[in-house]
Amino acid sequence: MTGEGAGPVDDEADFVDFAAACQGSALRAATLVTGDGTLGREVALDALRGIAADWGAARDEGPERRLRSAVLRRAVVVATDHDDPVGPVRLSDEGDEDDDAVDEPEVRRAAVRAALAGLPPRTRAVAVSRWLEDRTDGETADHLGVEAAVVAADVDAARRALARADDRAGPLPPEDDRARDLLTLVADEVPEADLARPAWDAAVARRRTVRRRAALAGGVLVLGGAAGLVAADRGTRRGPAPAPSRSAAPLAGVRVQGAEVLYGPEPDDEESLPPYPDAAELGLRARLGPGADTPLEQLPSSGSSAPVAAVFLLRTGNDEYKPAVLLPARSPRPLVVPMAPLRPVDVPANGRGVPVGPDTIERDRHRLVFVQPDGLVVLEVRSTRTRRIPMPGARPERAGWAADGRTVVVTGSSRSWQVDSRTGVVRPTVVPVGPGWADIDLASGTPVVRGFSPRGEIVGVRSLDGPETEVSGFSASSPDGWACRLVRLGAPEVLGGRTEGLLAARRGGGDTRVLAASTAPGVMPGAYRPLAWGPQATVVFESRSAGPTGRPVLRVLAWDLAASRLYLVGTLDTPAYPAPGFSDDPFTGVWTL
Structure with a gap:
């Protein structure tokens, strides 16, 4: 961190x-x-x-x-x-069982x-x-x-x-x-063992031993080090310093009830943000999406071992979808997966739900999970093999990978389950569970960050400072325990009328960070949507606004929390109008990293 x-x-x-x-x-x-x-x-x-x-x-x-x-x-x-x-x-x-x-x-x-x-x-x-x-x-x-x-x-x-x-x-x-x-x-028969704490304790003990040994020869080490530094300083001819590259200026903001609230730029200013330096590492191009100029190629039935950078949901019929996967190591354009169509799920609070979310892609980036009205579909991209895991009578609404890369966490309106993706065993849970490593939620009206175990159980809850909020959408989380979610903000008079933005926090402690969306013309409701986390505590998110013709303008931005800076990752293809027959463009606008 x-x-x-x-x-x-x-x-x-x-x-x-x-x-x-x-x-x-x-x-x-x-x-x-x-x-x-x-x-x-x-x-x-x-x-x-x-x-x-x-x-x-x-x-x-x-x-x-x-x-x-x-x-x-x-x-x-x-x-x-x-x-x-x-x-x-x-x-x-243990002894062998009876034959x-x-x-x-x-x-x-x-x-x-x-x-x-x-x-x-x-x-x-x-x-x-x-x-x-x-x-x-x-x-x-x-x-x-x-x-x-x-x-x-x-x-x-x-x-x-x-x-x-x-x-x-x-x-x-x-x-x-x-x-x-x-x-x-x-x-699967290897017994589990908790090695995390013993490994850390052993490393700490060894560091203490090394420091004690080093202290015995401290004078020699310091003298030798100083002499080496002097010699290096005298014998090394320094060249001219490289010219600084264009960088983002820190965002302006204000502290509200202990939280750092930064002001997001107006939509027209997003295009002038400097490019995100780690975009190539994440396999992201300046133009993202399936495009509409030429039909997409199909992923070979033999699959691909290239890691999945993004998943785009394409409409193939009335209430039927197929995923297209972006494999930068194989193709610059997404490839349509040859599989049976996916269907939307019923979400009582929002009507129809889509089968793609922030935790659709497993952490090794070779497997995908999709929630379906009657269960789950697990896709192995390396072979294009799918496994359907039925959940009769469950009415699932959302599914995502837990941190162990094996368990799928499934949630409904009032129930939740843990599903073993290898065995297909579905286990109802008594307490809430969540995918990823952490999330932002509300507890008795107070924003909290919740940490999850490798299998999705809650292992810690921390209250967060900041303005009064209401959560919306889903959280994106990182292995370091960071979580980010769209929230609706209270106290708009303190924030210049801004009423929504991203809230980011870390389960292990530290400041609460908020990126408040602009209120400029064209900013759409749900202006920001967290997608994934990049290196060094940077959250990658989608920014939504409307262009002069009213068509959506979708950009992908990166928020560096440590430096309070924004970067432009790229622009996203405009999705088709959702009414059947209105457009030949199959892109639904639903996608994830």
Whole structure:
């Protein structure tokens, strides 16, 4: 985090949130590679401790990637150095069940364990990376530090081994989807463990030890450091400083009841905002949307391993939709997904609801979830395979991924559910749940930020300072615990008549931030809609206004909370008029990042 209030407490909370969301996948990967539950736990804990020890740098460069590489490499070393040959994967110290009680899935699970045990550790790591973690060959090679040709050979070897364990495969090795299912069958049996807090505590203890050792040689270190600085200063010829780039000026604003309220620009001034420097990192272009000039191509039925940057909802008939996914690594334009049409859901408060929201895209950006009148549809973009999970009589209104990347949180007008996307098990919840990492809501009329566990349970609620508000729409959240939501503002006389805007807050503490929308002509109701979070506490959102002809003008902006600045990400294609037959343009205007 780079905003106000950053410090040791924030670092600890950030890491614990991250580790809680990732520890399950790390533990499963380590266990399958080492072939032993105890060794797997040690490997996962050691990798997390390493991330915690260098949390500042790891957070900036992407902790998930660093953790994935550390787990796989360490697991290979541990498995290779283990004295005894690795037998079938041992998940826990519990005794084996009676043979008479073993069912068909357990027989297949045992066969997969035996197949993995017959592979070298590196080949097991390649199989885990490719199928359990859904990485490409190139990503797998990078994580393991090997050549792509080595990965390809190991993939072939793993396929042949799994074919012997799969009674459904026939004479051919299993395809990616089947190989993934076989590994998941074993991985699902790995016992869970809470590693986040032990990893942080171990890293803190090690830092204290290092500081004590450094203090013993402090004089030598300081003297050597000073001499080195002097020598560097004398021997280095500095070139001219680079010219500063065009940057956004900090937004003007006012403090209201303890909150920082910034004034958003008028619509005409948004075009002159400087370009968002991290747009390329998020895969966002200056012009977003499906366009209407030429028909979109279809995503091949074999799918794509490229990460999804955005999803656009296209109208294909009366109350029928299909998603188009933006895969910048594959195509500059969105690709229509070949799947059965999606339908709107009934929302008593608002009429018809759309099946896309801020948490439609899973955090690894390869899977999508859509709420439907009778349940859920989970789309695997890498294979275009869909899974329909029925929820009879539930009447769901919204669905989104929880932070663990496996649980789907579903909410209705008065009920909520947790759905396991792998098994299809639907579990009603007693207390409210939410997707993502956090959200903004009201509690007894007071705005609060709520933090969620990896599976979507509420783990903390913090009251927020600021003007009186009413929430609207949905929140977008980040792994750092930030949440942002459209709100209607009280005290308009203090805010120059501004009555709505974005409210952003962090579950771990710090100031409440508000970006109040302009009241200039053309500003539409619901002027701002949060989409996603970029790097360094920056929220990406949609700004809505009306042009001279009355047609909507949609821009994508980025709000840097730490610097109180706005940037222009790009403009969005104008959606078609919603009445059937009025326009041939299929874009509904519904989309998300």
